[in-house]
Amino acid sequence: MRRRVPIALPGVWLSLVVALSLFAPILAGHNPLQPVADPLSPPSAGAPLGTDSLGRDLWSRMLFGGRLSLGASVLAVSLTILAGGVAGLAAAMAGGWADRAIVWIANSALAIPGLLLAMLLVAAIGPGFPAVVLAVGVGGAPGFARLARSVFLQVKQGGFIAATAALGADPLWIAIRHVLPNSRPQLVSIMATHYAWALMGTITLTFLGLGGDPSVPEWGAMLNAGRVDLIGAPWAALWPALAISLTVLSVHAIADAIGRSSATARRSELET
C-alpha cells in the first residue's frame, strides 16, 4: 500500500553528502571560522548560501559541519555496535547467569528514554563532542545488545552449530567463525536502524548546545544558531534544516530497504 521511495534517490543524496564532507577543505573556499562578509547577508557570488550572524560563509560551514555531524554519528554508532555486539554475543553464547546479568543490565538501562540517558552521560562527562559521541554510542548499546542477542540466539539454534560443537570446536571459535557470519543480514539491518538513531541523537544533543563550543561548525548547532534570526535571515537555519531532514530521511529509507531485503533473503532461504 505504501509507495516505496526509489532507493537510488536516498543513495545519491547520501553519497553526495559524504563526498562533500570528505572533500570539505578543497570545496569550502573559505575558512568556516572567519567572517567573509556582512553578518546575515543573503546568498551571493562570494557566499553561495549566505552568511551567518557573525558573517561566516554558510557554504563552508555546512561542508565542515557535515563532516562533524556524520563523523560523530558514525563514531557513536561504531561504539554502539562494538559494545552492544560484544555484550549480545557474550550473552547469547554463554547463556546461564552471564546471559541473565547482561539482559538485566540492558533492561535497566532501557528503563530511561534513550535521549535522557544520553543527556545524563553528557552531564556526567561535561558538554563537548567526545561526550556527545560517547553518550549517543553508549545510549544505543543496550537496545542493540538486546536485538543482537536475539539474532545470535536464533542462529545458534541452527543444526550446523550443534554439529560444529559436537566436533569439539571452541565456543569462541564457533562465535566468531560461525555465528557472526550467519547473523550478518539481520545484523546489518539492525545496524542501519541504529545509525539513523545515532544521527538523530547526535544532532539533537548538539542542537541543545551540549556539543560545547558553538563556533565549531556542526549541523545541529548551526540549526540552533540560525533559529535566532529565523525571520530576518531564514537561510541561516534553512540549510542545516534541509541537510538534516534529507540525510535523516535517506538513512531511514536505506535502513528500511535493507530490512526488507534481509527479510526476503531469509524467506527465500527457508523456501529452498
Added chain:
Amino acid sequence: MTFFALRATGGDPVANLLAQGLASPDQAATLRHTLGLDLPLWTQYIRFLVGLLRGDLGVSLYTSRNVSIVIGEQIPPTAALASAGLAVALILGLLLGVTAAWSRRKSVGDLASVLSSLALTLPVAVTGVASIVILNVFFHNSPGAPSVAGLQQLALPALVLGFASSGGIARLVQTGLAESLARPYVLAAKARGFAVGFRLLWHALRPALPPVVSLTALEASFLFSGTVVTETVFSRPGLGRLLVASILRGDFPVAQGIVVLAALLYTAGHVLADLLALAIDPRLRRQA
C-alpha cells in the same frame, strides 16, 4: 523496579566544573565537603537513595536551593505542553492512520502515509524551526499578527510535539485498520447494508484500537524527551530547558533529579500501558 536508580552512579562525577573559575580551590573544597562530594562514591550513592526515598533530591549546586522545589516550579509548563501534545498526537495519529487505510483515492491515502513517515523520522528540532517559519510567512502581514506570539506559546509547540508522536500511532492505526477491513465480518456488515461510512468505519476500527491505546500510554511517558527539544526550539520555560541548563552549568543534582523523575514517569507509563491492555483485551487476562 528500582533499577533505574542504577544510573545514579553515572551521574555522580565530581562537579569541579563549578570550581573552574567560579570558586577558588579552598572554596571548592569547603563546598565539596558541605555537599558530601568528598565522600566515596558508594556512600554518596547510598545517601542519594536514602534521600530519594524521603523525597529529598539534594541541593542545587548553582542556586543552593532544594532540588525538589527547583524542579517542582518547572513542572506546570511542561505538563501543559505534554498533555496538549498528547492530545494532538492522538487526534492527528487517528486522522492520518484512518485516512491512509480508508481513503478510496490513492493520492490522499499516500499523502497521509507520507506525512506519518515524516512524523516518525524528522527530528523535532527541524519540524519546530520549520513551523515557526511557516507561521510567520503566513501571518506576517495579516491583521492576526499579534496573535502569532500567543500561538507560539502553546499551540505551535504542542502541534510540533504531537506531530512527532503521531507517526507511530498513525502507523499502528493504519496497519490495524487495513487488517480488520480485510476480515469477513466487515464484509458481512457491508452485506447487511451498512453504508460505507462512519458506522462501518467504527466497526472495523474498534479491534485495531487496543494496541493504539497502549502505545499512547507509552508515548505519554516518552513525550518528555520530546519536550526537551520543543522547549528549546520555542524558548519556552519548563523541565526540558532546566535539564539542558543544568547540564551546561554542571549542576548535576538538578539534572539527576529530572532524569529520576522522567524514569519514574516512564516506568509508570509502561505499567499503565500493560494495565490498559489487560482492561481492553480479555484474552490477555487469561494468559496473566
